[in-house]
Amino acid sequence: MTFISHALVVTAGVQALNLQGWDLILAYIFGLAIDFDHIVKVPLYFLKNKFKKEKYYHWRTSFQEPIALLWVIPLSIFINSSIPVIFFISHLVLDYFISYNKLPFYPFSKYSTKGLFINVSDTIKEVLVITIFLCINLILL
Amino acid sequence: MYKSNSFINKKVNKLLSPLLKLLCSVGITPNQVSATGFIIGTISVIFVLLQKIEIALILLFISLIFDSIDGALARYTKSESRLGEKLELIFDRTNETMWFLALAMIDLVSLKIAILAIIAILLMSTLRNKSNFDPGFKRTILFIGYFINNFQLAIEVIFLVNLIGFVISMLILDYKYQKQADVKNVKI
Numbered sequence: 001m002t003f004i005s006h007a008l009v010v011t012a013g014v015q016a017l018n019l020q021g022w023d024l025i026l027a028y029i030f031g032l033a034i035d036f037d038h039i040v041k042v043p044l045y046f047l048k049n050k051f052k053k054e055k056y057y058h059w060r061t062s063f064q065e066p067i068a069l070l071w072v073i074p075l076s077i078f079i080n081s082s083i084p085v086i087f088f089i090s091h092l093v094l095d096y097f098i099s100y101n102k103l104p105f106y107p108f109s110k111y112s113t114k115g116l117f118i119n120v121s122d123t124i125k126e127v128l129v130i131t132i133f134l135c136i137n138l139i140l141l
Numbered sequence: 142m143y144k145s146n147s148f149i150n151k152k153v154n155k156l157l158s159p160l161l162k163l164l165c166s167v168g169i170t171p172n173q174v175s176a177t178g179f180i181i182g183t184i185s186v187i188f189v190l191l192q193k194i195e196i197a198l199i200l201l202f203i204s205l206i207f208d209s210i211d212g213a214l215a216r217y218t219k220s221e222s223r224l225g226e227k228l229e230l231i232f233d234r235t236n237e238t239m240w241f242l243a244l245a246m247i248d249l250v251s252l253k254i255a256i257l258a259i260i261a262i263l264l265m266s267t268l269r270n271k272s273n274f275d276p277g278f279k280r281t282i283l284f285i286g287y288f289i290n291n292f293q294l295a296i297e298v299i300f301l302v303n304l305i306g307f308v309i310s311m312l313i314l315d316y317k318y319q320k321q322a323d324v325k326n327v328k329i
Contacts (some may be wrong), residue, residue, distance in 0.1 A: 058329040
């Protein structure tokens, strides 16, 4: 999903759970900043396409796939906080609403999926999420 | 098969050359060296449980020497095998697990961090061969833990470094997979 949808969901979660300080930072890291893994593939993209635009380039890495729970859960236990797991899963769920290819278990398996509700248009799902979470944020203000 | 730094391997082989020649002439195999190292490592755990940490660390040090000799001997005799590598991996992980749990049993570290460190090392080991990356922060850090009188901190460092190592390994593999797909012009 787009940055706006993720930001709205994380902000709603932060308000609902009344997070502050370190927990607030963790929420934004695992709910939003986790998308910065795309940087890893920037050199490859430019190597392949130069400055041409390639639609549907696979920017995702296993950093934000369900397999990443293998490191997110131990980290959460280590820091005695469930915030990373909760916001990481919220990020995953949103991404799995959008129907581009994902490798949920890579590098352990090359199984790929387009995600959830693939028959519904991505734009509709995106607009719906933005509307709902914008409302939730406004209510929680 | 995991390929460790070849430059270091050459240096180690050169340094251990007389010993390797001797072991080779006596007919000792790399797997026998691994097994001996494992037995010594297991005995060291008994000393941890008896709270004789100094003796335990000396034995651990000896077992680590055996651990580095087996690989060098395998390279020297050109007898590197998947079985040998698996055996070494099982011995190493078992020894680490026993050490961490033993430290938890005598209350030098919390059981939580001991289990987390074991999980992180196991995760790291699952991708080591594919990504060819291993930070190597394992039993050797226990010596630092002893010198700073803080095994808890040492195990926490082992946990964090191996967990970060696992994440880096995943990213390395992602990068490789994408590179292959781009070269073949295939969509993932």
